Amino acid sequence: MTTPLLKSGPPGRDINTLRQEIGLVGESPAIWQILETIEQVAPTDISVLIIGESGTGKELIAQAIHQLGLRRDKPFVVVNAGAIPEGIIESELFGHEKGAFTGAVGSRKGYFEQADTGTIFLDEIGEMPLNTQVKLLRLLEGKEFIRVGGSSPKQVDVRVIAATNRDLESAVRKGEFRPDLFYRLNAVNIRVPSLRERREDIPLLVKKFVTDFCSQNNIAFEGFTDGALRLLREHSWPGNIRELKNFVESLIVIERGRRIDDMILQRHLPRGVEMDHRLPVPVNRTTEEVEREFIYRALIDLKNEIAQLRELLVGRYIAPPRRLKSGLMEAPVIQEVGNEVAEFDDDHQNPAAFESIEDMEKRLITEALARTQGNKRKAAGLLKISERTLYRKIKEYNLPF
Ligand SMILES: Nc1ncnc2c1ncn2[C@@H]1O[C@H](COP(=O)(O)OP(=O)(O)OP(=O)(O)O)[C@@H](O)[C@H]1O
Ligand SMILES: [Mg+2]
Numbered sequence: 513m514t515t516p517l518l519k520s521g522p523p524g525r526d527i528n529t530l531r532q533e534i535g536l537v538g539e540s541p542a543i544w545q546i547l548e549t550i551e552q553v554a555p556t557d558i559s560v561l562i563i564g565e566s567g568t569g570k571e572l573i574a575q576a577i578h579q580l581g582l583r584r585d586k587p588f589v590v591v592n593a594g595a596i597p598e599g600i601i602e603s604e605l606f607g608h609e610k611g612a613f614t615g616a617v618g619s620r621k622g623y624f625e626q627a628d629t630g631t632i633f634l635d636e637i638g639e640m641p642l643n644t645q646v647k648l649l650r651l652l653e654g655k656e657f658i659r660v661g662g663s664s665p666k667q668v669d670v671r672v673i674a675a676t677n678r679d680l681e682s683a684v685r686k687g688e689f690r691p692d693l694f695y696r697l698n699a700v701n702i703r704v705p706s707l708r709e710r711r712e713d714i715p716l717l718v719k720k721f722v723t724d725f726c727s728q729n730n731i732a733f734e735g736f737t738d739g740a741l742r743l744l745r746e747h748s749w750p751g752n753i754r755e756l757k758n759f760v761e762s763l764i765v766i767e768r769g770r771r772i773d774d775m776i777l778q779r780h781l782p783r784g785v786e787m788d789h790r791l792p793v794p795v796n797r798t799t800e801e802v803e804r805e806f807i808y809r810a811l812i813d814l815k816n817e818i819a820q821l822r823e824l825l826v827g828r829y830i831a832p833p834r835r836l837k838s839g840l841m842e843a844p845v846i847q848e849v850g851n852e853v854a855e856f857d858d859d860h861q862n863p864a865a866f867e868s869i870e871d872m873e874k875r876l877i878t879e880a881l882a883r884t885q886g887n888k889r890k891a892a893g894l895l896k897i898s899e900r901t902l903y904r905k906i907k908e909y910n911l912p913f
Contacts, residue, residue: 536576550576566754569753586630608659619659638676652693652697718741734771737773743777876895
């Protein structure tokens with residue numbers, strides 16, 4: 513199948529050139545269909561809603577629409593509605609005036625003003641709070657908005673592309689998403705299939721990731737055997753293209769560039785979501801649920817590490833057996849520190865010695881913030897939770913940050 517060239521586009525710039533420039537790989541029928549839609553919608557200002565599991569390439573598609581459209585030389589602003597704490601989302605989107613709230617020492621443009629004349633990409637739109645949705649709709653319909661703490665309406669000329677990995681129609685039915693905003697954003701929708709629905713693209717994607725990674729890092733890689741490629745094709749990749757990319761890159765590093773056959777690959781392939789917390793977010797669950805799972809998995813890992821440490825400590829502080837005058841070996845004795853160790857080791861009978869999940873969460877959050885000098889975005893990244901969840905937990909635990 514071929515795609516028609518964009519007639520209104522500038523000379524020499526068609527979707528195939530663009531595909532190469534932004535690195536959008538794939539030859540499956542689903543990808544060709546998406547490319548056709550991109551070509552059709554790019555030269556218009558119509559709103560586009562991109563729906564797909566995490567890591568399927570929604571942002572790349574949004575970029576392609578912007579790059580192929582008439583606003584290509586204007587800003588492309590990405591906003592992740594799920595990562596912005598609820599309390600500041602409106603000032604982030606619409607800006608604020610000086611003195612609008614404590615700490616608003618000056619006025620500031622929001623993302624919509626920054627995107628003026630260009631495109632705004634509203635990622636994770638399903639996470640947007642309902643009262644912000646009202647303001648967003650007002651802006652989209654009248655192209656007018658008011659900065660937080662301001663009084664005069666402002667105007668922007670912005671193209672909107674939104675994305676979601678949630679089923680927005682069911683969110684509408686549950687009253688969690690406004691139907692009028694849904695229809696406004698959903699003028700055209702693009703469904704991006706999961707990677708397991710287009711396995712034929714896997715070898716092409718692997719080839720691209722290998723080439724890019726090796727040339728960027730100056731690595732000589734001997735390649736995958738056919739058997740290894742077949743396994744990569746058969747795997748389910750719940751984290752989609754992002755997971756495949758991370759997996760291929762880390763494998764090249766771990767195996768130091770040597771040829772990878774099916775045996776080696778098998779050893780490294782993630783066996784399931786439950787077993788591997790590096791896996792990206794599966795989509796039929798809410799972000800909150802998945803984040804909670806990430807935290808629990810991190811806590812379980814931490815507990816295992818603590819248990820291992822404890823074993824190590826016990827081993828260390830048990831005094832080596834001494835030879836008695838009789839020539840027999842003395843029974844091992846736990847030395848002074850050993851008393852603590854013994855107490856520690858016995859903690860299933862001593863609840864005070866066991867840290868609660870809440871305390872562990874507090875400690876992990878405090879540690880992450882200390883390590884990032886209080887930078888909440890980076891700390892949330894370390895903890896693998898959204899910034900919004902981090903803010904919520906800081907508040908919930910009344911932590912001094
Ligand atoms: N068709 C593709 N060809 C090559 N690389 C791709 C393709 N689609 C996605 N990628 C790469 O996969 C990664 C994830 O893509 P992207 O960020 O666009 O996904 P997403 O759907 O927005 O994910 P999320 O829902 O988690 O935000 C990026 O590194 C991107 O460059
Ligand atoms: Mg994205």
